[in-house]
Amino acid sequence: MAKLTINGKTVDIDAAPDTPLLWAIREHIGLTGTKYGCGVGQCGSCTVHIDGEAVRSCSLTVGSLKADQKIVTIEGLSPDASHPIQKAWLQLEVPQCGYCQSGMIMAAAALLAKKPKPTDADIDEAMTNICRCGTYNRVRAGIKLAANA
Amino acid sequence: MTQVLDVSRRSFLKSSAAAAGAFTLGFSVPFTAAEAQSATPEVNAWVVIKPDDTVVVRIARSEMGQGTLTGLAQLVAEELEADWSKVTWEYPTPGQNVARNRVWKNFSTGGSRGIRESHQYVREGGAAARMMLVEAAAKEWGVPAAECKAAKGVITHAASGRSTTYGKVASAAAKLEPPKEVKLKAASDWTIAGKPLKRLDTVDKLSGKQIYGADFKLPGMLNAAIKDCPVFGGKVASFDVGKIEKMPGVKKVVKVGESAVAVVADMWWQAKTALDALPITWDEGPNAKASSETIAAMLKEGLTAEQAFVGNQAGDAKGAIAGAVKKVEATYSYPFQNHACMEPMNATALWTAEKCEVWCPTQNGEAAFAATVEASGHPAPKCEVYKIHLGGGFGRRGMTDYVRQAVAIAKQMPGTPVKLLWSREEDMLHGRYHPITMAKMSAGLDKDGNVVGLHMRLSGQSILASVNPQGLQSGKDPVVFQGLNPDGPEGHFGYEIPNILIDHAMRNSHVPAGFWRGVNLNHNAIYVECFMDELAQAAGVDPLEFRRRMMKNHPKHLAVLEAAAKGIGWGTKAPDGIFRGLCQTMGFGSYVAAGAEVSVKKDGSVKIHRIVAATNPGHVVNPDQVAAQVEGSFVYGLSAMLYQECTVKGGRIVEENFDSYQPLRMDEMPKVESILMPSDDFWGGVGEPTIAVAAPAVLNAIFAATGKRVRSLPLRNADLRRA
Structure with missing residues (x-):
């Protein structure tokens, strides 16, 4: 059993302590917006926020988390896709297949929370997620649009 | 149920x-x-x-x-x-x-x-x-x-x-x-x-609501993880269920066909964990000793083999080259590559004695349906396939191997829906790979630097031989000649050369080849367009002018090339340390060209600053989406050029995840300017053609910067250091 606080709700889940947070979110809690891409912390499709930090949920176990740590998934970023990043993404038509975009959006939102006016270098450093469709330039433009919104 | x-x-x-x-x-x-x-x-x-x-x-x-x-x-x-x-x-x-x-x-x-x-x-x-x-x-x-x-x-x-x-x-x-x-x-x-x-x-x-195949759920559904024999052509010899059957959530361990084992559990993570703990003995079969080296030797032999399938021939290329004032030769090679869709392969199947239904991301619903019919043992009217949004396809999801597996698993659990999801490792080890090829390029120049003869000998894998042998034409794979055909709306060669021979020595390895975003056009454009750059250099002529001389009868090819050249500033002074390259090709019915600006540091590290791409797809249905495809094509094409290679050792693919199979990331992404110039008189595709011009434009710019020709891909294997 583990106690997690996800999107403002504290939940008890019946998962082994070594279960990756990603799979606890997807299978025990049933929120599938957070995606599995590599399982080794490379691709960032599984990015969520823990106490405001963008982290790769495939590489953290539920046993390593405390109940008072605030986990936010894409479903909890805003109630109606109204976060400035989500709005910019819609305006610029950032997603293609969209599979990596939950992670992209979460990484970008965490960046903006820390650096409201990120430079290109800040974006390069924070945005290490993989997109195979090739949306990188629109992701960059989307972050800048949101920063200036 | x-x-x-x-x-x-x-x-x-x-x-x-x-x-x-x-x-x-x-x-x-x-x-x-x-x-x-x-x-x-x-x-x-x-x-x-x-x-x-x-x-x-x-x-x-x-x-x-x-x-x-x-x-x-x-x-x-x-x-x-x-x-x-x-x-x-x-x-x-x-x-x-x-x-x-x-x-x-x-x-x-x-x-x-x-x-x-x-x-x-x-x-x-x-x-x-x-x-x-x-x-x-x-x-x-x-x-x-x-x-x-x-x-x-x-x-x-x-x-x-x-x-x-x-x-x-x-x-x-x-x-x-x-x-x-x-x-x-x-x-x-x-x-x-x-x-x-x-x-x-x-x-x-934008909100996580979009359901992909990997997210799909049915009431009472179980989850499966699978391991196919890592050596292609191998089989399952034995596995010890007793070691894992009591692990959390495990419901059943099943053999899938002759070559794979799947664990079915309540949760996918439980299934994968149990599968990783399952002792499996493989009968690795006849390919266990194959390696990148043995495959390369086979392809190398094909470069000079007597017999080859002819794709484009006019005049007497070999004779013209032999009698030319100047002779230029170069050998290029291109590796196996995985599609690496962000969403690993998956399908959900429900089999009962009455019917079989499958929910899956597929690029070919009818092929998935046919696979379902075949694997289920039910007639077509008792089968159905429901398509779900794809987390990337790139050609991989035109195949049906994962659908067959899901049905084969579900058939062993009648009445229970089962979602099969591959791990990233399974996805990397069981791709349908971008075919491996080499090309020997030979050309003769006259005293004025005009090309009098060109022989392009391709040696390597045929996709059709791997995925659709019925499509071969008396043994020849016509798809090999993407962008090299003498004529036709799909993709014809853009240069007028009096004596030309383009032929293919088919050399198929045991590694399964498949259609891939851009696929044959990608390496064909590298071979032709980098070699054109070599010829221009040998002739002492500007690469744009050199090409232009051979393109009088190919105005659409020339128009995109000139647009890309103008866009990148060809003929004007580049900023200090910046060098330019150009290329053009035709494929998937569209004319494409690119110009690239790069810089290369003394330590050999390459930075791609800017790409200008010109595309004539005939008609443009949504210009913003065409631009998105062009931008995305450069990510795919440059990832392939810079880093991606699936090597073979002990008959299996070595690279198992993104740590050893890196795509390009945001910090390396150049600016991309997309010029759309539809001529409104034909219909071409846009998802793939531009990929093919990504690599040659950059490689030609790297030559301009370093004087070094990179003829073996990916670029990460090349040493661009200068004293």
């Missing part, structure tokens, strides 16, 4: 149909086929109009990010004279297509064909529906249909001042005979097609 199945299936269909805006999977909505019939009869196979004027456009091709769904809807809506704000979409199922005598024709979504192959009949579908709606209104009013006009989903009769909406006459229209002839609008009259409209499938991708 059948009961549960029916409800879920209908509600799935209903929710697909309901909206691009609110795509959710619910299982409690009562919804019967009869209700659907009475509520929303289709006007024709392509168009359903609901009483509230919602227009549902049926999309036969698969959406995998490339925007085809929106583009096809735009084409139908254009001819329908629909109100775009009321347009939504749904996928018809492959089973319905079979049952209705293929009314939606081809479902296959590959080769950048989604729009160029179906634009005519989907537009005709939209136009026919419009005529039927107008006729229904005219009949109701007792006026000639010719006096009525349709615009934005409203039909008006000016003389009597009457008007009605599509939703009000759709039921009556559905009962009319379809028109025998329809006239389509000229592209110059388009108001919906040709415009940069918003995609129909974006909103749910």
Whole structure:
């Protein structure tokens, strides 16, 4: 059993302590917006926020988390896709297949929370997620649009 | 179970149909086929109009990010004279297509064909529906249909001042005979097609609501993880179930075909954990000693082999080269590459004694359906496939191996839906790889530096031999010659050379090849366009001018090349330390060219600063989405050029995840400027062709910067250090 606080709700889940947070979110809690891409912390499709930090949920176990740590998934970023990043993404038509975009959006939102006016270098450093469709330039433009919104 | 199945299936269909805006999977909505019939009869196979004027456009091709769904809807809506704000979409199922005598024709979504192959009949579908709606209104009013006009989903009769909406006459229209002839609008009259409209499938991708195959759920569903013999052609010898059967969540361990083992558990993570702990002994079979080295030796032999399939021949290339003033030779090579879709392969299957149903992301619904029929043992009328959004396709999801596996697993658990999801490692080890090839390029120049003869000998793997041997033509794989053909609308060679021979020595390894985004065009363009750069250098002529001399009869190839050259600033001074490269090709029916600006540090590290791409795809249905495809193509093409290589050791692929198979990331991404120059006189594809010009433009710029030719891909293996 583990106690997690996800999107403002504290939940008890019946998962082994070594279960990756990603799979606890997807299978025990049933929120599938957070995606599995590599399982080794490379691709960032599984990015969520823990106490405001963008982290790769495939590489953290539920046993390593405390109940008072605030986990936010894409479903909890805003109630109606109204976060400035989500709005910019819609305006610029950032997603293609969209599979990596939950992670992209979460990484970008965490960046903006820390650096409201990120430079290109800040974006390069924070945005290490993989997109195979090739949306990188629109992701960059989307972050800048949101920063200036 | 059948009961549960029916409800879920209908509600799935209903929710697909309901909206691009609110795509959710619910299982409690009562919804019967009869209700659907009475509520929303289709006007024709392509168009359903609901009483509230919602227009549902049926999309036969698969959406995998490339925007085809929106583009096809735009084409139908254009001819329908629909109100775009009321347009939504749904996928018809492959089973319905079979049952209705293929009314939606081809479902296959590959080769950048989604729009160029179906634009005519989907537009005709939209136009026919419009005529039927107008006729229904005219009949109701007792006026000639010719006096009525349709615009934005409203039909008006000016003389009597009457008007009605599509939703009000759709039921009556559905009962009319379809028109025998329809006239389509000229592209110059388009108001919906040709415009940069918003995609129909974006909103749910921003909030995590979009359901991909990996996210799909059915009541009572179990999850499966699988391991296929890592050596291609090997088999399962034995496995010890006793070691894992008591592990948490494990329900069953099953053999899948001769070569794979799957663990079925409550949760996927439990299944994968148990599978990793399962002792499996493989019979590695005849390929266990194959390696990159043995495969390279086989290809190398093909470079000079006597026999080869001819793809393009004129004059006497070998004789012309032998007698030329100057002779230039170079050998290039291109590795195996994995598609590495972000969403690993997956499919959900439910098998009962009565029927078999599959829910999966697929680029080819009909192929997935055929695979389901075959693997299930049920006849076609008792099978169905429901398509789900793809987390990337790139050619990989045109294959059906994962569908067969899912059905084979579900068949061993009758009545229980099972979702099979591959791990990233499984996805990397069991791809259908970009074929491995080499090319020996030989050319002769006359005293003025003109090319008098060119021989391009390709040696390497054939995709068709691997995935569709029936498609071979007396043993020859015509797809090998993408972009190299003497003529034809698909992709012809853009240079006039008096003596030319392009031939292919087919050398197939045990590693399965498959269609890949861009595929043969990618390496063919590198071979031709980098070699053209070598020839220009040997001739002492500017690379643009050198090409131009051979392109008088290829004005469309030349037009995109000149546009890209102008865009990158060819012929003007580059900023200090920046060097430029150019290239062009034709593939998937479109003309493409690129210019690149790069810098290379003394330590050999390369930075790609800027790319300018020019594309003539004939018609542009959504310029913003075409631009997105061009931008994305450079990520795919540059990733392939810079880093990606699947090597072989002990008969298996070595690279198992993104740590050893790196794509390009944001910090390396150049600016991309996309020039669209449609000539409106043909229909070409846009999802793939631009990939092919990414690498040669950059490689030619790297030569300009360093004086070094990179002839073996990927670039990471090259040493570009300078003293």
